[in-house]
Amino acid sequence: MPEATVRWVKATPVRLVRLSGDFDATSVEALVELFLERAPRAEERLVLDLTAARLVGATASRVLVNHLGPGERRTVLVVATAAAERAAFVRASAPGPHVYTSVEAALAALPELPAGAAEALTRAHGADLTLDRFADLQQQVFGLRSKSRTREVIGMAQGILLERYGLRSPSAAFDLLRLASQHHNVPVRILSAEVVTTAPPPRERAWFPGLTGRDVNAAPDIGLFVDKALDAGDFKQVMRAVVFEAMTRTDADAVEVHLPHAVLGRTLILEGHSGLDATYRDGVAEVKDPLALPVLVHAKAQTVFVADLATDLNVGTSPTGRAALAAGSRALLGVPALADDRACVGVLTVHHRRPGRRLTDGQETALEALAGELAIWLSWYRRVVVLNALEYLHMRASQPG
Template identity: 45%
Template sequence: MTSHPPLTVRTATGLTTIVCLSGALGPDTCLDLARELRQPLDQAGRDGQPLVLDMAGVRSVSIAACQALRVATDHLAHAPVLVVGAAPSVRAVLERGKLPGVRIHDTLGDALAALPDTVSDTTAQRAARLSHEADDLRDEVFGLRARARTRTLIGVAQGILLARYGLPGPDAAFALLREGSQRHNVPLRVLASAVVTAPPPHSDTQWFTGRSTRALLPAGGFLQSYDIDAHDRRQVLAAALHEATVVISDAKAAELHLTDPAQDDALVLEQHKGLDAAYRDQAALVTGPPYVCARAQHLREPVNVPDVAADPDLLLHPAGRALLDADSRALACVPLVTPDGHCTGTLTLHWTAPGSWLTDEQRYALDFLATETAAWRSWYRRTVVLNALEYLHQHRVARTSPRER
């Protein structure tokens, strides 16, 4: 509890005070809980505002912690503390505690709607808006971190283009990269990685000689079941996740990582379904274990984690804590392996309850989907990405200075 305090306090000025609790509230946290609640409880009483305990991040609560909460709130039966977001197991303990100064609701909106008329609909709407704005701000911070991770790679690619083609400056190099990215619908980061790892152009007119630009897609596969363009990376990966979570399994969430050759085949989170922003930030770039996807990549075989909370390596790592905070208790991961044995990425499924959730038939189907996705990735890199590189090579003249032409 020393390195990970049980709660944080966030104040929405003029509306309400929201106290966010997280972690496991056990007997050893009772004193901390009582001490940290005292100030916001007093402040809410002085301001005549409702106090909200957001317990969405609480994994478990002990009877002793429940008793500490009772002592802190008993005097508030006339203006109870509003508990929101509690998981079913946590809610059950609180309800058994029969806390007169606490009212339990599913969401903040439900809690405010149940208050007397002194809290107007406008106040509830403003509170909801503040909550959304806080989420947006958090997502923006995570987005800035994601861009920072790719800035160096794009900078290296710009430097290569500058030196190779005598471009007038970094802006011209970036403009050329952006044009190639947009023309061939290849993410800028992916194109930059290709520039960094590809061999030098074979000639002045062609980057690659003797290469077919129209290699056929692998026959069959899940792509035939979806009305999408195989050149569209985002659509293909979204279809793979849909196939894994809806058609094959009943997983509550999924993530799909692809390797980046320019970063020693580190796993980059390319697509997800149902993952919260905090976990996505944690798993955005994976360079090794104990991440489950890194284990599957290293072993070149599926990895199953029936209970994250019982996995010692994960539990002691930020990745494991992020999984538990996201309510992911069980994982199944398959590597995307090509016929020559090269792992090009991983596909990971999440469940909210511990256990081994895949049947033998589902495992077979998931392995087959992983093989198909790996085959598509190989085709995409040999055709779409190389076509984008060819575009850079053949259109660099428009970006060079007159002196260099």
């Protein structure tokens, strides 16, 4: 599985991203979204180390080169020793990032580094020591495989945009999705699903009349946002907050949040998690087995408790149940996030290692309240943030030339 490790030195603008493993076009796109688009700021310097990575196929190289070319709002230095990787940047039709054969050479090209910082970062990089890391990315690019599972949805959206706006190529359609995703901070997969499932706009007119200018920062008045510096329009930030609150309110050993996407039918996607190992996360990144607890909760739209996976004849016999048991979980509780019409729009699952572990009445009430807040936020997010992103996409695609 492809991996990415991030290191940085305090009080410096430099981040070093080291890739290892094989990266195809899909995993490069996931890498771009997680590392190269969301995290960097204009003043930061990104050093991308490809010495332990292999770009599989010309498409993977082209995707990476395109995202590191001119017009990006940061300085990017690439370290590559493999001839194929170096050649990909040399062959780029437009000037790409500077390419170096070692991390030391790349860091030496950054005169703004304070004395000793380059040496410290190089030593830590080479010895695989731990400096400060971006904790939210947790060393691995979580979701590379789940991204590949949703590429069909992205492909469907690209096809729709190609026909709707007469775009020149699928890559132009993806660029449009990516631009709207960046502008409104909506994940590409979510935006793509909305393109597929939302009725098309009238030609050359607003897609959602009266929507333009709606204040995206006017977050719903729910406890999740009280006394917290949260950006309610940032999907990933809110998912992390929901997971943290679920862990705190239930004293859980692990938490997962699954959300449905209409275009995927009964399939649920893992959108937030904590305390789950990589193997288990990969197994529940996308679930549709009727006996998987999130799917069961979603179908019933009611809370489901599993006292002991080891003896349960339903959830405990499913692949995800067995995987949870192998990861050390014994008791599970799934709580639905219910919309006003009682439709389930998400599922919170809490894990405990002790069999038979039940929540107190107060804890279960607090978790159900959190699930209700998640449902309120999801409704607002789609009505305001996602529709604004669709409107932005439509206006950009409708512009002459």
